[in-house]
Amino acid sequence: xSLLEIVQLVFRANGRAILDGVDLDVAAGEIxxxxxxxxxxxxxxxxxxxxxxxxxxxAGSVRLEGRxxxxxxxxxxxxxxxxxAWQEPAxxxxxxxxxxxxxxxxxxxxxxxxxxxxxxxEAYLERVLDKKLSGGERxxxxxxxxxxxxxxxxxxxxxxxxxDVPSMEEIEQLILALKREGSAVLLITHVEPVAKIADRAxxxxxxxxxxxxxxxxxxxxxxxxxxxxxxxxxxAE
Amino acid sequence: xxxxxxxxxxxxSIYADAAILAAPRTAHVVADGHTVLxxxxxxxxELKVVESPEGLVMExxxxxxxxxxxxxxxxxxxxxxxxxxRLKIRVRIEPGACATVLAHCLFPNAEAGQHxxxxxxxxxxxxxxxxxxxxxHGELGGMEVRPKLSVWIRPGGKYFSDFSLTTxxxxxxxxxxxxxxxxxxxxxxxARVFARGSDEVxxxxxxxxxxxxxxxxxxxxxxxxxxxxxxxxxxxHGNAEGARGHMDCLELIRxxxxxxxxxxVAVSHPLAKVTHEAAVGTVDQEQLETLRAHGLSPxxxxxxxxxxxxx
Numbered sequence: 001x002s003l004l005e006i007v008q009l010v011f012r013a014n015g016r017a018i019l020d021g022v023d024l025d026v027a028a029g030e031i032x033x034x035x036x037x038x039x040x041x042x043x044x045x046x047x048x049x050x051x052x053x054x055x056x057x058x059a060g061s062v063r064l065e066g067r068x069x070x071x072x073x074x075x076x077x078x079x080x081x082x083x084x085a086w087q088e089p090a091x092x093x094x095x096x097x098x099x100x101x102x103x104x105x106x107x108x109x110x111x112x113x114x115x116x117x118x119x120x121x122e123a124y125l126e127r128v129l130d131k132k133l134s135g136g137e138r139x140x141x142x143x144x145x146x147x148x149x150x151x152x153x154x155x156x157x158x159x160x161x162x163x164d165v166p167s168m169e170e171i172e173q174l175i176l177a178l179k180r181e182g183s184a185v186l187l188i189t190h191v192e193p194v195a196k197i198a199d200r201a202x203x204x205x206x207x208x209x210x211x212x213x214x215x216x217x218x219x220x221x222x223x224x225x226x227x228x229x230x231x232x233x234x235x236a237e
Numbered sequence: 238x239x240x241x242x243x244x245x246x247x248x249x250s251i252y253a254d255a256a257i258l259a260a261p262r263t264a265h266v267v268a269d270g271h272t273v274l275x276x277x278x279x280x281x282x283e284l285k286v287v288e289s290p291e292g293l294v295m296e297x298x299x300x301x302x303x304x305x306x307x308x309x310x311x312x313x314x315x316x317x318x319x320x321x322x323r324l325k326i327r328v329r330i331e332p333g334a335c336a337t338v339l340a341h342c343l344f345p346n347a348e349a350g351q352h353x354x355x356x357x358x359x360x361x362x363x364x365x366x367x368x369x370x371x372x373x374h375g376e377l378g379g380m381e382v383r384p385k386l387s388v389w390i391r392p393g394g395k396y397f398s399d400f401s402l403t404t405x406x407x408x409x410x411x412x413x414x415x416x417x418x419x420x421x422x423x424x425x426x427x428a429r430v431f432a433r434g435s436d437e438v439x440x441x442x443x444x445x446x447x448x449x450x451x452x453x454x455x456x457x458x459x460x461x462x463x464x465x466x467x468x469x470x471x472x473x474h475g476n477a478e479g480a481r482g483h484m485d486c487l488e489l490i491r492x493x494x495x496x497x498x499x500x501x502v503a504v505s506h507p508l509a510k511v512t513h514e515a516a517v518g519t520v521d522q523e524q525l526e527t528l529r530a531h532g533l534s535p536x537x538x539x540x541x542x543x544x545x546x547x548x
Contacts, residue, residue, distance in 0.1 A: 052526055078532040090523040093458075093487075094545030103541070104531035142527075149531060 001066055003028040003184050004049065004153055009060035011044055018044050020207030022060070026153065026184050031175060033187040033195035033215055035222045036204035042188045043087065045204070046155045049186070050084045051077045064153070078104065081152030087161055089142040091130050097141055098125040106150040113144040116177055118170045135162045143174055147181070154178055155186045160194050172197050192219040241267060241274040243316050247343045251373045251404065258310055265310040268293055270320050281305055282336070292323030297338070301331035301361070309336060314343035315350065318379075324354040332361035332391070340370040347380045347408070354384040360394040360422075372402040378434050380408035387415050390422040392448060400428040403547045407436035407465070414441070420448030420477070427456045429547045432465035432494075443472040446480035446509065455484040460543045461494035472501040475509030482511040487546060489520055491539065 002025035009022040018041045026032040036042045047055040049062055051074040062069045064080055072080075083104075092100065101110035111121040117140035129138060139162045146154050159171050175197060178185055187198055195201050201218035203211040211221050244267055249255040258265045264279035266286055271293055278284045281303030287294040293313075299305060315322055330336060344350050360366050374380040390396050400412065407430060416424045424444060432438050438461075444453040455471045473482040488496035500513035520542050528538035 050526075050530060053522065073529075074526060075529040075532055075534050075538075078530050082530075084530045086523070086527060088523075090521065090527045092524060092542065092545050094548035095541065099541075103528060103533060145531070 002026060003030075003065060004186065005061075005063040005066075006045070006049070007061045007063070009045070009048065009062065010058045011041075011048060011055070012058045017207050019048075022204070022207070022209055024202055024209055024212070026186055028152070028184055029179060029182055030200065031179055031185045031187055031198045033189060033198035033201035033218065034204055035189060035192060035195055035201055035218055037190060040204045041207055042190070042204055043157055046084060046157050046186070046188055049155060050074060050082060082155070083146055083149050083151040083153075084155040085142045085146045085157060085159060087158040088135075089138040091133075091138065093128070093130050095129050096125070097127050097129060100129055100141070101145050101148050103145075105148045107148040110148040113147040114141070116147055116170075116174050117141070117144045118167055119144070136164065136167075139163060143171065147174065147178060150181060151183050153184045153186065155188065157188045158190070159187070160189065160191050168194070192222050195219055240269045240272070240316065244269055244274060244312060244314070244343065247314070247316065247345045247373075248312050248341055250345070251341070251343065251371070257307075258312070260307060263307040263310060264305075265312065266295065267312045270315040270317070270322055279305070279307070279309075281334070282309060284309075292325060294325045296327045298329045299331060299334040299336045299364075302333040303331075303336070304334070305336040308339045311338065311340040312343065313340070314345075314352070316346055317350075318346050318348040319350060320347075321351045322353070324352075324356075326354065326356040328356065328358040328366070330358075330360045330364040330366045330394075333363045334361065335365045337367040338369070340368070342370065342372045342382070344380050345373060345375045347375045348377055349379045350381070352380065352382045352384075354386075356384070356386045358386065358388045358396075360388070360390045360396050362391045363393040364391070365395040366397070368396070368398045370398070370400045372400075373405050374402065374408050376405050378406035378408045378436060380406075382408065383411045383413075385413045388417065388424070390416065390418050390424055392419045392421055394419070394422045396422075396424045398426050401430075401547070403429055403431045406434055407432045407438060409437045411439045412441065415443045415445070416453070417445045417447055418451040418453055421450050422448060423451075424453040425456070426454070427458075429458045430467070431460045431543065431547055432467060433462040434465065435463070436465040438465070438467040439470075440468075441470040441472070443474075444482055445474045445476065446482050446511075447474075447476050448480070449477045450479035451477060452480070453482045455486075457486040457488075458546045459488040459496065460547060461488065461490045461496055463492050463494060465494045467494075467496045468499070469497070470499045470501065471513065472503070473511045473513070475502075475504040475506060475511040477506050478508040480506065480509040480511075482509075484511075484513040484515070486513075486515040488517045489543060489546065490517065491519060
């Protein structure tokens with residue numbers, strides 16, 4: 001049985017179909033990349049799985065180990081082991097990094113999670129998650145917090161966004177560390193080189209999954225830019 | 238226990254640092270109502286207190302050039318359920334001096350009480366004052382507190398004030414502070430309040446950036462729950478070349494609470510600049526969802542956010 005199973009997921013907003021019958025599954029311990037151009041609906045998939053406010057599916061289902069998540073509040077989903085690192089991490093006035101890492105933490109060494117993202121704990125644990133930290137620093141802390149949660153399914157929305165190129169390998173190592181710790185990862189990205197560490201990859205175009213298979217083929221299809229303009233029709237053929 | 242011990246016990250229960258008053262080089266005053274329970278000056282610190290049935294008159298002078306290492310403590314309030322306390326405070330930080338004042342205003346048993354303070358503070362040229370005022374009004378919401386402060390910062394002086402009332406009920410609070418900032422001087426005024434029940438909060442801070450290259454910041458953080466009400470008025474005048482001012486007001490509301498923010502900018506010199514930001518509303522959805530993705534319920538997430546902004 002898949003850990004995460006998304007079946008015929010439809011999401012409409014303002015009369016427009018953002019997702020139009022998405023089928024996707026993620027196995028336990030698998031890194032599954034979801035590739036797609038800007039506006040393809042990748043983040044919408046992530047938000048629906050996480051149960052964000054305003055993202056109840058129009059049709060279709062999302063299941064975790066066979067359990068339908070419909071109607072389950074976000075924090076209950078998190079307690080089942082789903083979590084998400086946001087593309088643009090929130091800022092928190094007055095909240096120190098060490099306290100943030102401790103929220104829901106299942107890791108015996110939350111400070112050590114910072115090292116995984118290339119941050120020295122002694123330099124960051126007492127700092128506050130506000131606008132004095134750069135976007136890249138907050139991104140790394142967000143990813144460290146996901147490791148500290150020891151989730152069964154980590155949804156990483158554009159984990160490479162805001163990260164400098166030399167540090168990209170650290171992010172890839174972090175994703176692999178999540179897998180080693182037993183987490184499955186739904187890796188959402190429009191940067192196809194990041195997807196190379198995945199076990200499988202899917203392409204999302206025109207509100208549908210147009211390909212699922214090995215990451216190299218998915219990256220090649222995505223790189224061809226064919227589906228950017230085809231609205232999924234050609235990709236689905 | 239006598240009144241002094243009771244006051245220290247109240248201080249310890251809120252701030253857990255009453256032992257510091259016993260330190261020999263720490264100036265302090267402890268008063269219950271209009272009665273002084275303890276007072277100590279320290280090298281470089283002159284501290285006079287006059288008792289009268291109409292109120293307490295305190296005068297604090299930090300000598301020119303003195304650098305006072307230990308904070309000066311003022312532990313003032315009353316332990317009775319019903320009482321009125323009036324304070325007249327004069328503070329003078331002489332040129333080049335530097336001091337920190339920690340004022341603890343404690344009314345732990347107040348059912349119907351009033352605390353009225355009128356303070357005049359002068360910070361001399363090149364001097365610095367850090368003034369922190371923490372309040373605890375008990376759990377009954379029966380206090381009315383009206384602090385009024387007039388502050389003059391002379392050239393090159395610095396003033397950092399931090400008012401906090403984040404534990405227990407507020408009752409009715411009306412702060413009025415006016416700070417005049419001379420050339421090259423700096424003022425930063427912060428207030429943090431958590432109001433609930435039928436609490437009422439009014440904060441009016443006014444900064445007059447009167448001197449060349451004077452700088453000022455008004456920062457206000459208010460969290461409101463139940464039927465609490467708040468009005469925050471921030472006024473900054475930019476009256477001189479190179480004056481820079483900013484006002485930053487955040488009010489979080491939940492339940493049936495209501496809040497108002499009025500930033501007023503008045504600039505009379507073409508080379509002065511004053512900016513402001515004000516946000517009134519419920520907690521930020523992105524913050525809430527980030528915390529809920531950690532498994533926190535909405536209530537737990539709001540507590541984390543509110544605790545953060547009130548720090």
